Amino acid sequence: MSDPSVPKCPFLDPTAASPHAEAAELRVQGPAVLVELPGRVRAWSVTRHSVIQALTTDPRVSRDFRRHWPGMADVPDGWVLGSVAFQDSLVNRYGEEHRRARGRIAPSFMPRRVKLMRPQVQAMADQLVAALGALAPGECADLRSALARPLTMTVICDLFGVPEERRERLGALIDRALDSSMAEDAALAVQNELYERLGELAAHKRANPGADLTSDLLLSDRPGEQPLAEHELVGTLFTMIAAGFETAVNLISSAALELLTHPEQLARLRAGTIDWTDVIEETLRVEGPVMYVPLRYALEDIDLGEGVLIAKGAPIMVGFAAAGRDPQEHPDRPDEFDPTRADKSHLAFGHGPHFCVGAPLARLEAEVALSTLFERLPELALAEPGQRPARLPSLVVNGPEAVEVVPRPRSAPVTPG
Ligand code: HEM
Structure with a gap:
């Protein structure tokens, strides 16, 4: 039975049947939207181009699950996002450790x-x-x-x-x-x-x-x-x-x-x-080709405006593929494939130190x-x-x-x- 005191939040479709439509809905809701992932893990989904750029270069955001994700202890064994979220490599390092591993x-x-x-x-x-x-x-x-x-x-x-x-x-x-x-x-x-x-x-x-x-x-x-x-x-x-x-x-x-x-x-x-x-x-x-990268963690409370505050320790899913279709960035037919358009800017390869x-x-x-x-x-x-x-x-x-x-x-x- 679900706990009625815990507010409901949208469930990210794990079959990813319509990932762009889902991201478009989340994008209008706010700079970050609390979503439920498989395994009952809650995380902030970020789908706006400018917010992704800000969070991926913000030193208050880490990828180190061992040091910065207190909620990790509650994740079930065989969590479907675990193979990516818990990779023991440069991807999930923070700061100087990351620079060394990437080097x-x-x-x-x-x-x-x-x-x-x-x-x-x-x-x-x-x-x-x-x-x-x-x-x-x-x-x-x-x-x-x-x-x-x-x-x-x-x-x-x-x-x-x-x-x-x-x-x-x-x-x-x-x-x-x-x-x-x-x-x-x-x-x-x-x-x-x-x-x-x-x-x-x-x-x-x-x-x-x-x-x-x-x-x-x-x-x-x-x-x-x-x-x-x-x-x-x-x-x-x-x-x-x-x-x-x-x-x-x-x-x-x-x-x-x-x-x-x-x-x-x-x-x-x-x-x-x-x-x-x-x-x-x-x-x-x-x-x-990369829809979301799980996960990043807030090192302190991060106020994104529009009434959205990512609390310290909360996980964040960055929707890199969603950034390219953000109408704020591409007001002219953002969902249409048109290689003649002058501005094809995207964040498909990420942004910031983990580019x-x-x-x-x-x-x-x-x-x-x-x-x-x-x-x-x-x-x-x-x-x-x-x-x-x-x-x-x-x-x-x-x-x-x-x-x-x-x-x-x-x-x-x-x-x-
Ligand atoms: C079209 C192909 C590719 C796409 C769309 C892509 C996308 C990405 C994205 C979005 C990130 C950033 C992850 C984050 O910040 O959380 C990333 C990081 C990374 N990619 Fe790629 N990638 C591609 C091809 C490759 C290839 C061919 C390699 C291997 C040679 C590779 C190796 C890496 C590594 C090692 C990182 C981690 C960098 C770090 O954490 O410092 N990628 N990629």
């Missing part, structure tokens, strides 16, 4: 380094698109599982030296770990197996170091720096592999879907009136995958035009579950006579 990872993803990855990403895209082109006329394929996922998964797993035979299961477990609609016992089983597999991977890399980023994390070649402890190595592997492919896979899938449902924009792209950067940035604005480390890599992967796909398969079409695919059941990642296409449509039948 070990970020240099490998600087634009200069990422540029050098282009040939490898291109070779992968060539291979995957060739397989799509080899399908019989009229045969269907899913762009998510046949292109976006294998490309982004291979790139991040190669970088971190994840052996081939471990990738498939790990990827499937990470997919499941981001499903917010699961029951707690199922989520607990997934989280346990995920951490077991990541632990095995860490042990494997300790025993078999190589020329990869995991092996680099096990070294301490800078003065005053310690090798990563086991728990932090496992947490960092989760962060990097999950952030590395679960997001970019949605950027590529959503951009392909938008172009295939907006043939006039595809025609502009082919005519050179707009370019891939326009398409990618507009997709990031309108379909940010996405992988943004240059994600943009490169998207450009290579999409340009190769649309240039090599000029007749590519949706398998079921007019039908919007189901969305991922996740409060964290945002995108279509599948993008069914016909890479080589059958030619129109010749009518006799």
Whole structure:
């Protein structure tokens, strides 16, 4: 029985059936709205562009659950948002600890380094698109599982030296770990197996170091720096592999879907009136691949105005994908995909000290995958035009579950006579 003395608050739909409509409703209600998450956890949902910018740069807001979330003790085992909220890595560090942890990872993803990855990403895209082109006329394929996922998964797993035979299961477990609609016992089983597999991977890399980023994390070649402890190595592997492919896979899938449902924009792209950067940035604005990031915590009472006060210790869900559709920021058709618009500003990669480390890599992967796909398969079409695919059941990642296409449509039948 629910306690009648506790005021009701909106429940964030864990199946994420209409995340943008839900965010739009919350956005008009206030600068932050108290919502209920699965597991009966209450948190402040923030969906306005300006408030997200303010809170993500506010030193009174932390991501360190151990130090700054007193309510953590009440969270049920197998909490569906636990795999993200309790990652033991740079993401959930605050202040100086965060700067130190980020300093070990970020240099490998600087634009200069990422540029050098282009040939490898291109070779992968060539291979995957060739397989799509080899399908019989009229045969269907899913762009998510046949292109976006294998490309982004291979790139991040190669970088971190994840052996081939471990990738498939790990990827499937990470997919499941981001499903917010699961029951707690199922989520607990997934989280346990995920951490077991990541632990095995860490042990494997300790025993078999190589020329990869995991092996680099096990070294301490800078003065005053310690090798990563086991728990932090496992947490960092989760962060990097999950952030590395679960997001970019949605950027590529959503951009392909938008172009295939907006043939006039595809025609502009082919005519050179707009370019891939326009398409990618507009997709990031309108379909940010990260819906919410759980969680941040108020270090003291924070008054947001309009009668909203986030109390010390209260958790905050930042809705990065919602920022791009904020009508305050984009008064002109905020929900419409229009890569010709001049202002495509978004917060899809976050803001402030936790700004996405992988943004240059994600943009490169998207450009290579999409340009190769649309240039090599000029007749590519949706398998079921007019039908919007189901969305991922996740409060964290945002995108279509599948993008069914016909890479080589059958030619129109010749009518006799
Ligand atoms: C389109 C693709 C991507 C999107 C939309 C995206 C989005 C984000 C967002 C919103 C944040 C900020 C989280 C917060 O402040 O709470 C973030 C952080 C992060 N991202 Fe990405 N990401 C993408 C691709 C990648 C890739 C490819 C990598 C790996 C190379 C990556 C690694 C990270 C890491 C490590 C952080 C944490 C940074 C920190 O806490 O200092 N991301 N990302």
